[in-house]
Amino acid sequence: MDSSSKALLKAFRKERQGNPPFWFMRQAGRYLPEYKQVRASTGGFLDLCYTPHKASEVTLQPLDRFDMSAAIIFSDILVVPHALGAGVRFAEGEGPILVPVDNAEKLAALQWNTHLLEPVYEALRITRNALPGDKALIGFAGAPWTLACYMVQGKSDKDFASVRAIAMKDPAFFINLLNLLTRCVTQHLKAQIRAGADVVQIFDSWSGVLSAEEFDAYVVQPTAAIVASLKAEFPHVPVIGFPRLAGVKYWDYAVKTKVDGISIDASVPLEYAKQLQDVCVVQGNLDPVLLAESKQATLAQAKRIVNALGDKSFVFNLGHGILPHTPIEHVAALCAFLKG
Numbered sequence: 001m002d003s004s005s006k007a008l009l010k011a012f013r014k015e016r017q018g019n020p021p022f023w024f025m026r027q028a029g030r031y032l033p034e035y036k037q038v039r040a041s042t043g044g045f046l047d048l049c050y051t052p053h054k055a056s057e058v059t060l061q062p063l064d065r066f067d068m069s070a071a072i073i074f075s076d077i078l079v080v081p082h083a084l085g086a087g088v089r090f091a092e093g094e095g096p097i098l099v100p101v102d103n104a105e106k107l108a109a110l111q112w113n114t115h116l117l118e119p120v121y122e123a124l125r126i127t128r129n130a131l132p133g134d135k136a137l138i139g140f141a142g143a144p145w146t147l148a149c150y151m152v153q154g155k156s157d158k159d160f161a162s163v164r165a166i167a168m169k170d171p172a173f174f175i176n177l178l179n180l181l182t183r184c185v186t187q188h189l190k191a192q193i194r195a196g197a198d199v200v201q202i203f204d205s206w207s208g209v210l211s212a213e214e215f216d217a218y219v220v221q222p223t224a225a226i227v228a229s230l231k232a233e234f235p236h237v238p239v240i241g242f243p244r245l246a247g248v249k250y251w252d253y254a255v256k257t258k259v260d261g262i263s264i265d266a267s268v269p270l271e272y273a274k275q276l277q278d279v280c281v282v283q284g285n286l287d288p289v290l291l292a293e294s295k296q297a298t299l300a301q302a303k304r305i306v307n308a309l310g311d312k313s314f315v316f317n318l319g320h321g322i323l324p325h326t327p328i329e330h331v332a333a334l335c336a337f338l339k340g
């Protein structure tokens, strides 16, 4: 089957379809027992990301169960800082920990080792070959701002105010870091497309903590540069942006970055989302907390979303990743509804 039969790609070609294509952020993960089994048989989380046949296996698990329209390669946004030598590790139950890169000297010491990312591309090639012809394969990367948050802070945070403070005190350092990340993310996405990704998504999970001016400089400009470079080489590969919690700035983001699709979080009103559909494909936005808590309320809200957005180019997704305690039965019921 050629790419024309993939429901996700049809949405980007603005072809009308009966039911919307769908996939879920973090569709591979701890809510699935088969994921936990593979995870338990593998050393660390990064070992799972860098073992191609295992990464490919967990990528395909949710499709075997729920028949989503697309697989997203199992990896993490922090593989890019890892390949830069930022000392990424995942402490059990604690989330990511990195060696902070918070000044020009530490920035100058980074070295981009692309060979460390070869297993990610191999996992994409294996998955491409195993995937049914009507399913799309999604590659992804973290956006420069979100990656810079983790690199400068060295761990997660509630609002990354100290990263913003460092950017204010030493703008030259911070812009150089963003520029480096822009180059590395672009390369990483291009390599994923060459390895078989049909679509790529750029995750800017922390874009919601910025002022309007910072948002333009740290989110919009680097993302626009990435999109322009991808489009020059791969004009037909759709790029989805996810500037999470961007609020009224979603519009500017869509217009100025020239992404093909915009993934919206659950705080975005459906009326506003409809307006975004004049600019690009909209993806979203069921609340993952709702999905975890109530099957009935999930189905009612999914209906509202599809009724509001389904008659224009639309991809059903969540507003953020599936939570680990989500009952499988809720996900199954949602998928059954979406398949009609």
Ligand code: 1CP
Pocket (backbone or CB within 6 Å): 024, 025, 026, 027, 028, 029, 030, 039, 045, 072, 073, 074, 075, 076, 077, 078, 090, 095, 096, 140, 156, 157, 203, 205, 321
């Ligand atoms: O074994 C485990 O359960 C570890 C948890 C886990 C998983 C399943 C991490 C650690 N990463 C992943 C996979 C992952 N991460 C995917 C896989 C593909 C899929 O969607 O199925 C994707 C797309 C990501 C992207 C990612 N990683 C983001 C962007 C999306 C988001 O959630 O906002 C971010 C911010 C990360 C960093 C990260 N990696 C892992 C964790 C727990 C975190 C978040 C840390 C924090 O709270 O700040």
